[in-house]
Amino acid sequence: MLKLVNVNKIFHPGGVNEKVALKEVTLQVQPGEVVTIIGSNGAGKSTLLNVVAGVYGVEGGKVILDNQEISHYPEHFRAAWIGRVFQDPLQGTAASMTLEENLTLALRRGHPRRLRWGITSAERRLFKQNLALLGLGLEERLAARVGLLSGGQRQALTVLMATIATPKLLLLDEHTAALDPRTAATVMDLTEKIIAQHRLTTLMVTHNLEQALRAGSRTIMMHEGKIILDLHGSERERTTVAQLLNMFERASGNSLVNDRVLLS
Amino acid sequence: MSLGIWLGSLEQGLLWGAMVLGVYITFRVLDYPDLTVDGAFTLGAAVAAHYILLGGNPWVAVVIALFSGAAAGLITGLLHTGLKVAPLLSGILTMIALYSINLRIMGQANLSLLRVKTIFNQVLNIPQLDTFGPVILGLLVTLVVVSLLYLFLQTELGMSVRATGNNEQMIRSLGVNTSTMKLVGLATGNALVALSGGLVAQYQGFADIGMGIGMIVAGLASVIIGEALVGNQTLIRAIIAAIVGSIVYRAVISLVLQLGLPATDLKLLTSLIVVVALSFPLVRQRLGLRSLRLRSEQNAEASQREQNLSSRRG
Numbered sequence: 124m125l126k127l128v129n130v131n132k133i134f135h136p137g138g139v140n141e142k143v144a145l146k147e148v149t150l151q152v153q154p155g156e157v158v159t160i161i162g163s164n165g166a167g168k169s170t171l172l173n174v175v176a177g178v179y180g181v182e183g184g185k186v187i188l189d190n191q192e193i194s195h196y197p198e199h200f201r202a203a204w205i206g207r208v209f210q211d212p213l214q215g216t217a218a219s220m221t222l223e224e225n226l227t228l229a230l231r232r233g234h235p236r237r238l239r240w241g242i243t244s245a246e247r248r249l250f251k252q253n254l255a256l257l258g259l260g261l262e263e264r265l266a267a268r269v270g271l272l273s274g275g276q277r278q279a280l281t282v283l284m285a286t287i288a289t290p291k292l293l294l295l296d297e298h299t300a301a302l303d304p305r306t307a308a309t310v311m312d313l314t315e316k317i318i319a320q321h322r323l324t325t326l327m328v329t330h331n332l333e334q335a336l337r338a339g340s341r342t343i344m345m346h347e348g349k350i351i352l353d354l355h356g357s358e359r360e361r362t363t364v365a366q367l368l369n370m371f372e373r374a375s376g377n378s379l380v381n382d383r384v385l386l387s
Numbered sequence: 388m389s390l391g392i393w394l395g396s397l398e399q400g401l402l403w404g405a406m407v408l409g410v411y412i413t414f415r416v417l418d419y420p421d422l423t424v425d426g427a428f429t430l431g432a433a434v435a436a437h438y439i440l441l442g443g444n445p446w447v448a449v450v451i452a453l454f455s456g457a458a459a460g461l462i463t464g465l466l467h468t469g470l471k472v473a474p475l476l477s478g479i480l481t482m483i484a485l486y487s488i489n490l491r492i493m494g495q496a497n498l499s500l501l502r503v504k505t506i507f508n509q510v511l512n513i514p515q516l517d518t519f520g521p522v523i524l525g526l527l528v529t530l531v532v533v534s535l536l537y538l539f540l541q542t543e544l545g546m547s548v549r550a551t552g553n554n555e556q557m558i559r560s561l562g563v564n565t566s567t568m569k570l571v572g573l574a575t576g577n578a579l580v581a582l583s584g585g586l587v588a589q590y591q592g593f594a595d596i597g598m599g600i601g602m603i604v605a606g607l608a609s610v611i612i613g614e615a616l617v618g619n620q621t622l623i624r625a626i627i628a629a630i631v632g633s634i635v636y637r638a639v640i641s642l643v644l645q646l647g648l649p650a651t652d653l654k655l656l657t658s659l660i661v662v663v664a665l666s667f668p669l670v671r672q673r674l675g676l677r678s679l680r681l682r683s684e685q686n687a688e689a690s691q692r693e694q695n696l697s698s699r700r701g
Contacts, residue, residue: 176560202562209556217553220546227543228550232562236543268620284561 124324125152125175125292130184132167132174132348144170146348147184157318157325157339161332161367166345168328172294175326177201189291203233206285206323208278208298208314215281218270222261222280225269226250229284253283257313275306279313286317293318295327311338332364344371394522396641400634401525402586403605405532407613407633408626409456409579410606415625416540417572418552422478422603423463426485427456427577429599431584433489436498436594445506449585456581459485460573468566489596496596498588505589521590528586532579533626539575540622548572580606601654608657609636611664636660 132145144167152158160168173179175186177198186194193201209215216225227242230249247265254262257279261272269277278298285293295314299307315338318325329335335342342359344352344367352370354362362370406428413421431452438448459481466477490496507521539545550558551568559565580602588594613632619625643656 197564199559199562199564202560207560209560214554215557215560217550217557219553220549224546224549228546228558228561228563231543234562236547236563236568238539238542238544241541241543241546 124154124156124189125326126150126185126187127171127175128185128187130174130186131182132170132179133182136182144348145174145181148348148350150343150350152324152326154324155322156341157323157327158341158343159335159339160326160328160343160345161330161335162345165347167348168345169296170348171345172207172296172326172328175292176205176207176294204291205294206232206288206290206292207294208281208285208296210297210300212274212278212281212301215284216269216277219268221266221268222254222272223247223250223265225280226253226284226287229287232288232290253287256316257283273306275302275310278302278306278310282310282314282317286321286323289321289323291324293323293325295325297328297330300330332367336362336364336367342367346371392641392645393638394518396638397634398521398525398590399637399641401522401529401630402590403583403609403637404525404529404630404633405579405586406583406602407606407609407629408532408536409576409583410603411610411625411629412536412572412576412579413460414607415610415619416549416552417569417576419569419573420475420478421460421463421573421576422475423459423481423485423573423577424478424580424603424606425599425601426482426489427459427580427599428584428587428602429489429594429596430459430485430492431456431581432588432594432598433492433498433584433596434581435585436500436588437492437494439500439503439505439589440498445504445509445589448589449506449582452585453578453582456584457574457578459581460575460577461570463577464570464573468569486596493594493596498594499592500589500594501592505592506586507589525586529630532582533630536575536579537623537626540626544571548575601657604654604657604661605636608660608664609633611661612636615664615667 127148127150130145130148131143134140134142134144148167148171160171162168170179174181175188177193177196177200181194184194185192188201188204193204207215217228220228223242223246227246230246250265251262254265259276259279261276261280269280272280278301282298298314299310302310311334317323325339327339329338336359340359341353341355342362343350343354406424409427410424413419413424434455435445435448435452438451439445443451462484463477463481466472466480467474472480506524540549547558547563548568548571550561551563551565551572555565558568584599587598591598609632610629611632612635613628613630614625616635617624617628617631619628639660640653640656644650644653648656
């Protein structure tokens, strides 16, 4: 489904601030596979997602989605196949537009925007059905501005928006990290439900090691722009959080100083 | 004040209303500080006046003005999206370039339309309607522009333009080319501005090279006044707010002129209105916080008293 071949990403090449964010990264993701990505700050997790989404171009290598090379397509072009949820709940929705307008924009992902009437009544019914599944009572507030919703509600809405036009690939960039624990759990449950329902191929960055092992079917660990660990199958099932921490220390050759990873 | 003056500010408010809507589109909807407006307004006036003096139909002149404004907006947009010029500078560059272009179109600094057929002297010839002719015309034009704009902003394209001004990253992740949307927004906004210029030239009976100076500030003042009076909670409210703001702004201007302020001080006054309006939320916030604090102190006192009472009872 998704294939990265020797992908290099360098920020500010040639300058004093040169930073190699991805080093010869190669990754192959099977259709329907849900991959969780862990690693300390600056390991290249978010860069990896952004390179796939087209936010950044690559300095070398290829990004292939569904047997089609997409390395040179701009971000908005790739968006036809890729759904995304960001860490910041404010980033995934347009605050001054209504719920139904936000959902309509999301439903048209991958279609040209014409001078055609925005929302049909059939679509409104579809939105109500889907919002009801969230269990947040949002189906009664189609005409409310999204800015009036809480962070958790907005993030749940963003997950729905990323998947309402079924994408080939779903990218989740620590999408529950900015929420309080209870809301985070709700949004995560919802995400897993939607992923299972559509059998979505997913890349999910997380700081929560327990979540990384529990959710999905495969876990990769990144360090200094490289994939240093790739767990799946029975090996992954037997792994505990403590072991994962150990593996990290061994593989990266230094102790883990990022307390955000330790504490989560 | 006499009826004539009120009628005058209503007429002006409606005719300049399209310009205010243009400023609303670029500044508010698209969140783009577009200074093309000053040039685009004069461009619309110049194009319309020139076409009418060539013997053209005054209504067609308005339509041509509309398209000339759209072209000006496109140039600003291309400077920004294509050449990566900063938004503010892209508008300034087009505005300055338009000064020369407008002079070329007019051939001189001022074109008089006094002895030719305009949309206004056509309605003034209708008996019994003559006094209210310009107002009715202004209302009709405003109604058409407002309805079309309201419909446009609810189409797929219009929604994408709004989302671009609201959250660029989000709408790009939903597959919209934000550069194209900026071009659409800037063209729409400046088309409305030039349309207004074409109407105003016919209303005043002349097109002047300096008639667009300070238009952007007048537009902003009107938008802000409208938002304060009508609000912007829904789309239709925000659009109507722009028109109401435009009328109130013109009324304020004619009021202070009546009070004896020289016309040359108007730009200063307009700037002051915008400064006051912009500082208004801050002032209100400070005052609001103070009243909130007072209230919470009162609440704290009240609950303290209740506690004392219950402990005594216990």
